[in-house]
Amino acid sequence: MxxxxxxxxxxxxxxxxxxxxxxxxxxxxxxxxxxxxxxxxxxxxxxxxxxxxxxxxxxxxxxxxxxxxxxxxxxxxxxxxxxxxxxxxxAPHLHFLCLRCGKVEEIIDPELERLIRTKEAEKGFKLLTHHLESFGICETCQKAETTTLDMVEKGKVVEVLDLPTDVMCKKLIAMGLRKGELLKVLQVCGRTILVEIGNSRIVINKELASKIPVKIVRTEKVTEDLPCELINGEEALQEPCPLKDKDDACQIKDEKGCPRNFLIKLLSKL
Ligand SMILES: [Zn+2]
Ligand SMILES: [Zn+2]
Ligand SMILES: [Zn+2]
CATH class of the missing domain: 1.10.10.10 (Winged helix-like DNA-binding domain superfamily/Winged helix DNA-binding domain)
Structure with a gap:
């Protein structure tokens, strides 16, 4: 044979x-x-x-x-x-290599071969072998990266894919949350999630978060460790900042300096 x-x-x-x-x-x-x-x-x-x-x-x-x-x-x-x-x-063909799962797909297209042959003739080049590779993320892996906001881990930066039209979401929209916007998950607590959008921070309860489809874009380091009692507990809002004296950020006069003050501001808006 x-x-x-x-x-x-x-x-x-x-x-x-x-x-x-x-x-x-x-x-x-x-x-x-x-x-x-x-x-x-x-x-x-x-x-x-x-x-x-x-x-x-x-x-x-x-x-x-x-x-x-x-x-x-x-x-x-x-x-x-x-x-x-x-x-x-x-025939000369292209390889699509997925950087996540390593899957390789062969792209065989007469159009591609024709282009290569044309260039070969144009350049007076004698082609012997081909090595065409493109790197990216395959469809399956892209889908795996799509989830809802309540499932996202701390430190992940996500893109908001959609916002349902319910009342709570309208409040979020009013606070600056938009479709296509990137947000970073700063803390995940029992029933809530703290996210950062630009310079604002918003506490969103998980029930609402479960209605917001997102795509994970990257992972970033979260430098502050904001206590969940602070994020969750409304009663905590009546007390002085528990981080005062312990946290340098609280020494800063700027209201943004104290994560608690910042939270109170946002929680009261909700
Ligand atoms: Zn893949
Ligand atoms: Zn091949
Ligand atoms: Zn190679």
Whole structure:
């Protein structure tokens, strides 16, 4: 089936001054029957299923030869090992690599091939191999990053995807919360969540937060550790700031300096 290639390979081996082994050809034949991407483990398992007694070290030793001969190429590395693909009779194609889960998708499009061929002719360049990779986040991983505000952990910066039109949400809108706005979760307490939007901080109860779809954008460090009693307890609002004397921020005359004062202001607005 791959007679021509095997003949060519024998010639390649001879020119390199290496000894002929049937083992190498068996590995190559197996590789030529693989359509997608593969790694050494996969190749080893395929050979084993066919009762071919070929060791993993033999496979590892053969691969550089196949690469040199131009039969295969390394397409990407994942979990500390390489993945390869057969280059013979394969049209130039693009790889979409997901940075989250490592999934690789092949983009095969005649349009792409045509463009490459045109450029090849324009530049008077003789193309031998192709290596086209684009990195990003796949659809599944993007969906996994979409959640509701009540589920978001402290320190996450999220984008508000939508705001339901209920009364409480209208209050939030009045306080500066908008669709498309980025907010940072400063603290998560039992029934409430403290978020920062620009220079404002808002306490939102989780029931309301569960109606707000968000997308996690990044993680940031939260330097202050605001106590939940302070965020939750209305009674606490009647007492002097518990952080006074303990917290440098409270020494600042600016009202924003004391996280408690700041909270009171916002809580009273709600
Ligand atoms: Zn690569
Ligand atoms: Zn992914
Ligand atoms: Zn590929």
């Amino acid at each position: 791959h007679e021509e290639i095997l003949k060519n390979f024998r010639e390649f081996i001879r020119k390199k001054g290496l000894k002929y082994t049937s083992e190498r050809e068996e590995i190559l034949e197996e590789i030529l029957s693989i359509h997608g991407h593969f790694d050494v483990e996969e190749l080893y398992q395929r050979l084993r299923q066919k009762n071919k007694k070929i060791s993993k070290p033999s496979i590892y030793r053969s691969i550089p030869l196949f690469i040199e001969a131009g039969y295969i190429q390394e397409v990407y590395r994942q979990d500390g090992h390489s993945h390869y693909e057969v280059m013979i009779n394969k």
